[in-house]
Amino acid sequence: MKTLKREDLIKLVGERIKRARKISRLSLRALAKEVGLSPTAISKYERGLIAPNSQVIIKISRACGLNPDFFLKPPKKIKFSPIEYRAHRSLPKKEKEALFERVRAWLENYLEIEDLLGESIEYEPFGREVATYEEVERAAEELRNRWGLGLAPIASLVTLLEDKGIKVGLFEMPEKCSAFAFWANGNPVIAANRVFPGDRLRFSLAHELGHLVLRIKDKHLEEEKACFRFAGAFLIPQAVAARELKASMGLSELVFLKLKYGLSVQALIYRARELGIINERRFRGLYQMLRAKGWHKREPGPEYPREEPLRFKRLVCRALEEGFISPLRAKELLDLPSVEDLPCR
Structure with a gap:
């Protein structure tokens, strides 16, 4: 590793201290109190005006819950696309910064180990311009065909995405934040909420895949709604849904389909409505039944296993x-x- 000049090392440590503070969601004053220093001293460290000694670095690392090596490791150069939190725009700035820095640290480690082993998976670009929901359905079908999935249920969506060159990371996120996708050094990345149940996680991942591949060309087609449609179509294609979902189906039957296709009962009900398999009246009846039983918060039957990136x-x-x-x-x-x-x- 290239030896850094003293002034560059001081600057590096300062940048790392600032990142560590954001990861742990601490203010200057809060971090200063944790380590027994003044906010002014912490500010000078972060700006690279003075160098902290090893004892200070150890105290800061403990306060932020990070390894001391974090503060001395040269950063991996990563060019990020703009990260849009979309449905989570109300997330406080401090929460967004903490989440971004955790994802960034994970991605630096990921790229470091890939470089070390000389092993990376090249993502084969796939993008489709869409103006209607019918075109969204076709885009999902085309991608499934491109990836050789046919009409069979996807056993592990996480493994599929990783095998196709999409990096997937699971992180602790606020409940209101499900997942977000972005590009780093030209490669697709999806970060998702690790506390979600398995079926909700799969839908979130498929939704973010939609953001990576869809190009909205009609202002009347909302991107979020298009990606929700893409997620349903990717996980249970129209031809399969027409065979499996029936107008007369009950909740117990939907629980079995949930375990087969990895979609929540609620997502299956929405999928049936958007394809015209059930009418609006039947949709409202099923959904009201879910809410009456409290199943909109915790669905009946065994949980779908949560997938882990490996x-x-x-x-x-x-x-x-x-x-x-x-x-x-x-x-x-x-x-x-x-x-x-x-x-x-």
Whole structure:
């Protein structure tokens, strides 16, 4: 690694302290109180005017819940596309900054391990201009065909996305924030809320996939609604929905279909309505039944298993097993409490 000049190192540490503070959602005053320093001192560290000693770095790392190495690692150059929180625009600025910095730190580690092993998956570009919901349906069908999915249920959407070159990360997010997609160094990335149940997570991922591939060419077609339609069409194509969803179906039947296709009962009801399989009256009746039983908050039957991204973890394990990194570095990359928690030794 290239040796940094003292002034560059001081600047790097300052930038890292500011990022760490944002990750932990601490104000200057709050961080200063945690480490027993003045807000002015913290501000000078962040601006690169003075250098903190090792004890100060350790105190700041503990206050922010980060490893001390975070403050000395040169940043990976990443060119981000504008990140739109869309339905989550009301998210406070401090929450957005903290979330972005957590995603950024994860992505830096991901790209670092890919570079180290010389292994990356090139995303094959796919984009479609759409002006109607019918065109959205066709776009979802075309992508499924491009990826060789046919009409079968998607066993693991996370694995599929990773295999196609889309990086997927799960993070703790506010309840109102489901997921967002963006481009980093020209590659697609989806960050999603890790606390969501499996079916809701799958729909959020498919929705964000819609944002990556759809190009809205008619101002009367709302992007959010188009991506919701894309998600439903991608997870249960129109031909399959016409076969599986019936006007007379009850909630118990929908629970079985939920487990088969990985969509919530609510999403299946909406899918049936948008395809004209059930009318508005039947839709309202089913939805009112859900609410009356409290199933709009927690659906009946077993939960659909939550999928986990595995590629980054697998690359870290390979780097460890092949001697590229130490167990300590592997622990840091995977953000684990101790080396004993490593899934590989």
